[in-house]
Amino acid sequence: MSAPHARLITLTAAERRRLTLLAYSHTAGYQQVIRARIVCDAARGDSNAAIARRHDITVDTVRRWRGRFADEGLAGLADRPRPGRPTRFTPVQVAEVKALACQLPAETGAPLSKWRCPDLAAEVVDRGITASISASTVRRILARDTLKPWQHQSWIFIRDPDFAAKASRVLDLYARTYQGIPLGPDEYVISSDEKTSIQARCRCHPTLPPGPARTMRVNHEYQRQGALAYLAAYDVHQAQVFSHRSAKTGILPFMTLAEQVMTREPYASAKRVFWVVDNGSSHRGQAAVDRLTARFPNAVMVHTPIHASWTNQIEIYFSIIQRKVLTPNDFTSLDQVEDRLTAFEQRYNATARPFRWKFTPADLEDLIARIERHEQKELNLQQPAGCDHQPAAHALAA
Incomplete structure (x- = not known):
């Protein structure tokens, strides 16, 4: 052949x-x-x-x-389709695994704070959904719908009844607008707050620098050398930081910071200087507004909404401080902490650019609309059939 x-x-x-x-x-x-x-x-x-x-x-x-x-x-x-190994679990069993993962463990009676794949596999077997299943199989089932019950995210619900109006005022200032009128060249926006309880932790053994195949090593044991409060004011559009260190926060340290900023140019001769602050005890309410205006007539205090510190740009600077200056915390004294903060502040002011703030008033309107839809959905789920819906407990005015 x-x-x-x-x-x-x-x-x-x-x-x-x-x-x-x-x-x-x-x-x-x-x-x-x-x-x-x-x-x-x-x-x-x-x-x-x-x-x-x-x-x-x-x-x-x-x-x-x-x-x-x-x-x-x-x-x-190209490779031709292959049948693969026959499926061991029915669509109903797969759906029950996903449904269990979408429940809080406390709702099922499990003494856990959140589900992990081995825990889910054991619970599936205990409930008789299937005779046996591995944690890796559970992970593959959840991955099809991007379910990750072992993760969690914190959030806080809006409680300020004037959230929309207060947040809009702050966002407008970031866009150089106030009450619908653009800010002039002699008007400035200052974002200010306090970073409290910065400790000086003196490690019991020296910190070791990185080496080949070795990260920096910081000894776990330490001795506390005291703590201080770091008060900072950030010029939103000039990217300049001014600070004051104090043993604790309060009205006097905050006014000292305001004095430090408002007595220097260009703020001393400015038409208006807007101070964006949160609702902390040292600058809360109308009394703080009157106190700042009485001392500096060209200063205008603007409060962020309650529990909305994310609208205050100084928090971004504080996060930079935490990452680049204070972590890991290894200081022999509070003087060393102050020296490090001062040196970093000078370095930052020499090279920094304004933050690219992307959350606009239009994004705020979308956020409020989503919250209102969520509230209405919750009311619909809670109301018995045939009952009239009541208005939301804290409706937000646009």
């Missing part, structure tokens, strides 16, 4: 260009590269045996992909 003849391969210009790119690709899969090389060699008229020797593969492999390309073209080089 005569040996089968090798299939004749003829390439178009487009096929040759595509196969050549694939044959010399460094990112494509190995199997795809080998198949492309087989076809390119076959198009040159090489025999199956010669191609097999060149690429260290079997003649049957060369014959298979040569034949598939001759019959189907480029589409023939």
Whole structure:
């Protein structure tokens, strides 16, 4: 019986260009590269045996992909669908696993704060949903719907009845607008707050610097050398920081910071200087507004909504301080803490640019609309059928 003849391969210009790119690709899969090389060699008229020797593969492999390309073209080089192993779990069982993962453990009677895959696998077996299931199988089932019950995210509900009006006023100032009128060149916006209880933790053993295959090592034991409060004022549009250190917070330290800022140029001769502050005890309410205005007539205090410190840009600067200056905390004294803060502040002022604040009044309107829809949905779930819906407990005015 005569040996089968090798299939004749003829390439178009487009096929040759595509196969050549694939044959010399460094990112494509190995199997795809080998198949492309087989076809390119076959198009040159090489025999199956010669191609097999060149690429260290079997003649049957060369014959298979040569034949598939001759019959189907480029589409023939792709893997064909495979049935795979039969599914062990029914769609109902998979749905029950997902439903269990979407419940709080306390609602099911499990003494856990959140689900993990081994806990879910054990609970599924205990409930008789299936005789056995592994934690990795549970993880694959949850991954199909991007369910991650082992993670959690904190949030705080809006309680300020004037949230929309207060937040809009702050966001307008960041966009250099106040009460619908653009700010002039002699008007400034200051964001201010306190970072409390910055400790000086003197480690019992020296901190070791990084080395080959070793990260920085900080001793766990420490002795407290006291704590201080770091009060800072940040010029939103000039990216300049002014600060004051004190043993504790209060009206006097805050007014000292205000004195430090308002007695220097360009703020001393400015038309208006807006101070964006939260509702902390040292600058809370109308009394704080009157106190600041009485001392500096060109100062205008603007409060953020209650529990909305994320609208205060100074918090971004504080997060930078925490990451770059205070972590890990290894200071021999409070003087060293103050020196580090002062040096970083000078470095920051020399190179900083204003923050790219992206949350606009339009985004605020979308947020409020989502909250109102959420409240209405909760009311619909709580109200018995046939009852009239009551208005939300804290509707937000636009």
